[in-house]
Amino acid sequence: MFTPEDLDLFAEKGIDVHTVEEQLASFKSGFPFLRILSSASVGNGILSLDEQQTQYYLDLWEGYLKDNHKVVKFVPASGAASRMFKDLFAFLSADYSEPQTDFEKKFFNSIEHFAFYSDLDEACLKNEGKSITDLIESGNYKAVVSNLLEAKGLNYGSLPKGLLKFHRYATNNRTAMEEHLTEGALYAASSDGEVNIHFTVSHEHLADFKALVAKKKADYERRYGVRYHISFSEQKPSTDTIAVDANNEPFRENGRPLFRPGGHGALIENLNDIDAEIIFVKNIDNVVPDRLKEPTVRFKKIIGGVLVSLQTEINRYITMLKSGKYTIDDLREMIQFLHKKLFVRNEETKHLEDAELALYLLRKLNRPIRVCGMVRNSGEPGGGPFIAYN
Known part of the structure; x- marks a missing residue:
């Protein structure tokens, strides 16, 4: 099916031929639906906070930033407009x-x-x-x-969304990228004013993003009293997916198999390359003007506080497990933590011996925590601040 030239292209992209064959097989056989166990609800994937709890997590996040932990705002920004x-x-x-x-x-x-x-x-x-x-x-x-x-004018039909002017202001108008600079300063700045932001961009627009940063960075640093550390990465060619025709055979352009960039899931590898304790992930076009930013900033801080709280408990449990100084009641407490705080359930744990259970817990607790946030209008029935775990 593949020519020597095809194999050279795969090698250039860093894609194994077996991976391409698996992609083609998936197109032909179809993709299985995700098995849904239950809907998310309060107590089952969703945490509902009262005002006292909300303030607790806000204070926790502010205290965390004062200790100058490394926080990074990660922005997938390669999406075309x-x-x-x-x-x-x-x-x-x-x-x-x-x-x-x-x-x-x-x-x-x-x-x-x-x-x-x-x-x-x-x-x-x-x-x-x-x-x-x-x-x-x-x-x-x-x-x-x-x-x-078109290219003779603003060329907005070919530019990525991050470089488009999104919002009007009295004195200047901002691109989506500039709105992320603003957000980073408002909820992810350390006590000494350091703000780390990472953009994933397409190769052909990397220079344009760097040029915009060079033009705007100093203005936003003066405005918010911060220092930005802005980095970029490109989506890796090894995560591309082969394109197919109507018969699920490789689509060719000028005789060569055509590959398309993978979706946001392909950026997991870029995310893994980031060295930070907490990473906020938010799409380039998921921004609002300043007059609407207060809820965004507030709930990002709450999410950060929830993460800090969970990590503190996790670190305590991991230390206990590694030391070997734990009781069966401690293990039961950890299982309840997995169930009620991380919403991780495994019915097989009831059949494990104590030593096996301890190893299982250590593996589960050593994984990154992912938290996503939803804001619900407190004026609605049952409303209030919501944090959702996944």
Whole structure:
């Protein structure tokens, strides 16, 4: 099935031929559904906090930051913006020249409210000799869209979301990447003002991200009184997935098998390369303007406090297990901790001997903790702050 040239391509990417064969087999046989045991609820994967507990975790997080532990904000930022503009691409290629769909009409009626409006206006003046207003008044709507999406203008149709202007402010407009710089300063800065942020980006846009950081970093450091340590990595080619045709056979482009980047799960390897005690993970486009940041910052801190609390208990149990100084009651307490705090259950533990149970607990407790947060409006029935574990 594969030629020597194909095998050379696999080796170049760091992908074993057996991995490619397994991917093809999975496409042909299908992927099994995940077996769901039960729905998440309070006490079963979800922790509901009252105000006193909330303040406890907030204080715990602030105390943790004062001890200058290494915290990293990890941002997957390689996502392209092309899907954001699919309706505008459709308009460009349509056989009509004026807005017809509800989306198209709303876009042009609201265009001055977009954060990129001023930049787009400059591009239109440069390339068309007319402002956005003049182009619209003359019915040349497609020129506006062309300057937004194509390389002659802002090139937003080919850029990653992290480099797009997302939000408008009184004095400046921010890209999604800049919003993450702001967030990092608000909930992940150590007591001496150190903020660590890591972006995963595509190779072709690495230079653009670095250029934007070089341009903006000092401004945000002055604004928030912090020092940023910003690093980048690229999604590894070894995590790519082979593309297939309608018959689930390798799709070829110019005679070579075509590979597509893996999803966010492929970034686990990048995540594993990060040396930090706590890592906050958040997608590049999951940002809000400053007027809406308070709940985000508050609950990120609460999540951090929950993590610190859990890690403290885990460290105590691991020390106990490694020393061998524990009782059967201690082991039972640890099992309850797994069940009620980490929501890890294994019915087979009841059949294990004490020594086997201790080894099992040590393996489970030595794994990274993952916590995700959900904010629920406290005005809703049963509402209040929620933290969800997975």
